[in-house]
Ligand SMILES: [Zn+2]
């Protein structure tokens with residue numbers, strides 16, 4: 001079968017992955033599940049993996065098939081698999097967990113001590129078939145198309161995970177700020193809108209992203225190029241600042257906004273990444289705000305997001321591409337030329 005694989009780290013996105021002919025995966029454990037991939041979302045993280053940014057954090061055996069946002073139809077299951085069978089449409093949580101370590105037993109599946117991460121530490125879904133396990137798949141409700149929902153496996157669940165944390169601390173009258181209304185941000189905005197009564201402010205450089213934000217529930221949109229973001233947020237919040245900030249960009253310029261826009265006791269969630277945080281420690285003491293890290297989300301959070309999708313609360317804006325176009329997609333994303341999410345259809 002064809003698979004888009006990374007052989008060598010590079011900063012040149014035009015030749016990041018190569019389309020190789022590889023063997024179809026085989027089930028080696030009794031809980032194995034093979035999924036025919038119908039949609040695999042392309043993520044900024046794929047660009048970062050190609051650049052080698054994850055090498056120092058996780059083991060990466062190269063060559064490796066990338067693709068961690070996968071959905072499709074089950075084509076084969078191991079002997080002990082009971083919850084799904086051949087022909088079942090599923091979305092694949094990117095992390096294959098063990099179920100027996102202490103974090104797994106606590107439900108903190110992202111902290112599994114024996115995990116494999118599709119397309120990051122093991123072969124992913126930019127291929128015709130993906131090998132995963134029973135603990136990672138979620139059966140899709142009738143009427144939910146695997147190709148359309150695929151990016152929720154990471155983009156969606158990551159945005160949902162941060163939004164759920166934020167919503168716990170948002171009361172009516174509070175303000176939440178979404179920085180970056182791209183692949184993740186446009187989902188995070190809808191999750192906040194569905195789950196909280198807070199005022200929602202969306203910040204994005206692109207006009208198309210700001211109008212999308214308006215359609216998806218933002219009460220205010222700000223253009224950081226022509227507007228003074230801290231001043232505008234001060235006006236919107238009567239000088240209190242935003243209780244929760246969801247930073248889907250994570251660049252030096254956006255993390256630097258935290259001391260000026262985050263309310264006392266509030267949180268600046270880091271979801272996008274690539275930049276640094278360079279704030280004086282005194283700024284955090286003075287405002288008693290926190291920077292909060294976010295990595296994907298629990299298995300059960302993906303179930304909750306699928307429920308929101310089924311209810312019609314979260315729409316995903318996607319554009320489809322063929323497997324052979326992966327490098328073109330990587331370049332387009334680098335130049336901010338993709339609205340919503342790119343989905344590869346292997
Ligand atoms: Zn991703």
Ligand SMILES: [Zn+2]
Nearest residue numbers: 098101104112
């Ligand atoms: Zn585990």
